[in-house]
Amino acid sequence: MSPETPWQGRRYYPISQYFHRRFGERVAKVSVSVAETCPNRSANSGMQPCVFCDEWGSAAYHLERDRGLQEQIRFNRQLVTRRLKAQRFLVYFQSYTNTLDKLEVLRRRFETALAEDDVAGLVVGTRPDCLPQRLFPLLDAMSRRRYLMLEIGAQSFFDDQLQFLRRGHSAQSSVAAVFALAQKTQADIGLHLIFGMPGDSPERLIETARIVNRLPVANVKLHNLHVLSNTPLAEMHRRGEFVPDELEPYADKVILFLRHLSPAIAVQRLAAVASRWDELIAPQWTGQKMQPIDFIEKRMARAGVVQGDLYDADSRPDRLF
Numbered sequence: 646m647s648p649e650t651p652w653q654g655r656r657y658y659p660i661s662q663y664f665h666r667r668f669g670e671r672v673a674k675v676s677v678s679v680a681e682t683c684p685n686r687s688a689n690s691g692m693q694p695c696v697f698c699d700e701w702g703s704a705a706y707h708l709e710r711d712r713g714l715q716e717q718i719r720f721n722r723q724l725v726t727r728r729l730k731a732q733r734f735l736v737y738f739q740s741y742t743n744t745l746d747k748l749e750v751l752r753r754r755f756e757t758a759l760a761e762d763d764v765a766g767l768v769v770g771t772r773p774d775c776l777p778q779r780l781f782p783l784l785d786a787m788s789r790r791r792y793l794m795l796e797i798g799a800q801s802f803f804d805d806q807l808q809f810l811r812r813g814h815s816a817q818s819s820v821a822a823v824f825a826l827a828q829k830t831q832a833d834i835g836l837h838l839i840f841g842m843p844g845d846s847p848e849r850l851i852e853t854a855r856i857v858n859r860l861p862v863a864n865v866k867l868h869n870l871h872v873l874s875n876t877p878l879a880e881m882h883r884r885g886e887f888v889p890d891e892l893e894p895y896a897d898k899v900i901l902f903l904r905h906l907s908p909a910i911a912v913q914r915l916a917a918v919a920s921r922w923d924e925l926i927a928p929q930w931t932g933q934k935m936q937p938i939d940f941i942e943k944r945m946a947r948a949g950v951v952q953g954d955l956y957d958a959d960s961r962p963d964r965l966f
């Protein structure tokens with residue numbers, strides 16, 4: 646039997662329904678790869694890549710990146726139209742860090758994307774420490790003109806976990822970035838979070854939900870930490886220093902987090918989708934696309950729980966505020 650939820654029988658608030666409410670029709674993200682680096686990978690930065698990141702930095706293969714922005718949008722839009730039956734699109738600047746280039750370069754990219762037919766808005770992936778003040782007037786102008794979402798790679802609100810990931814930014818910087826964006830632009834804000842690393846605990850998952858609930862964010866995107874070849878994590882995995890979560894414990898983490906998450910916050914993703922299957926080392930379930938999502942939703946159904954059923958609007962996180 647369908648649960649009593651506002652999400653058409655779903656156990657959590659899927660981003661597709663958020664977009665449908667916002668745009669009045671189905672919209673789909675069209676990924677493009679234009680940024681070529683990030684602070685951790687920049688020459689002379691003295692930093693190291695994140696432990697989980699392969700050389701592509703979430704980008705498409707070079708074949709894709711060698712196409713111009715306009716060509717990428719048109720090519721990928723065709724694929725998405727066939728698969729998702731959407732007629733309007735959000736151009737998703739996904740690879741590496743998409744707020745690092747000069748303002749004029751960023752402006753040109755955004756204008757190029759918005760000039761395409763059927764583009765309802767932009768989604769820009771970045772890091773919390775790559776949102777300088779000088780960027781806000783551009784982001785504000787774009788957000789007033791068309792839909793704009795900033796996806797921020799917060800990953801964790803615990804500094805020991807951020808250090809394990811070698812992110813090179815703090816939890817506090819994620820909180821500060823979200824508030825600054827919310828104050829100075831009209832952009833929607835999405836947060837990327839990773840579960841399944843050393844230091845996870847039920848208390849921390851609940852605290853993470855409480856922190857997110859206090860932030861002006863529209864959605865979260867959840868990833869399980871998984872091992873790709875040619876990454877520092879692959880070496881740690883080979884030495885037995887890191888073992889990724891199997892699906893069942895990962896699902897229980899997601900479910901606990903969702904139960905404490907506000908029902909008003911949409912969920913973009915419940916688990917990672919490795920875009921390059923040939924590089925996936927572990928866990929194998931990450932390669933099964935829809936199966937993990939189905940598993941988590943069925944587990945929620947069996948337990949009779951939904952997103953937000955333990956949400957307490959008055960509960961305050963112990964830290965970061």
Ligand code: SF4
Nearest residue numbers: 683694695698702741
């Ligand atoms: S995950 Fe992002 S910030 Fe980290 S090394 Fe990869 S591209 Fe850079």
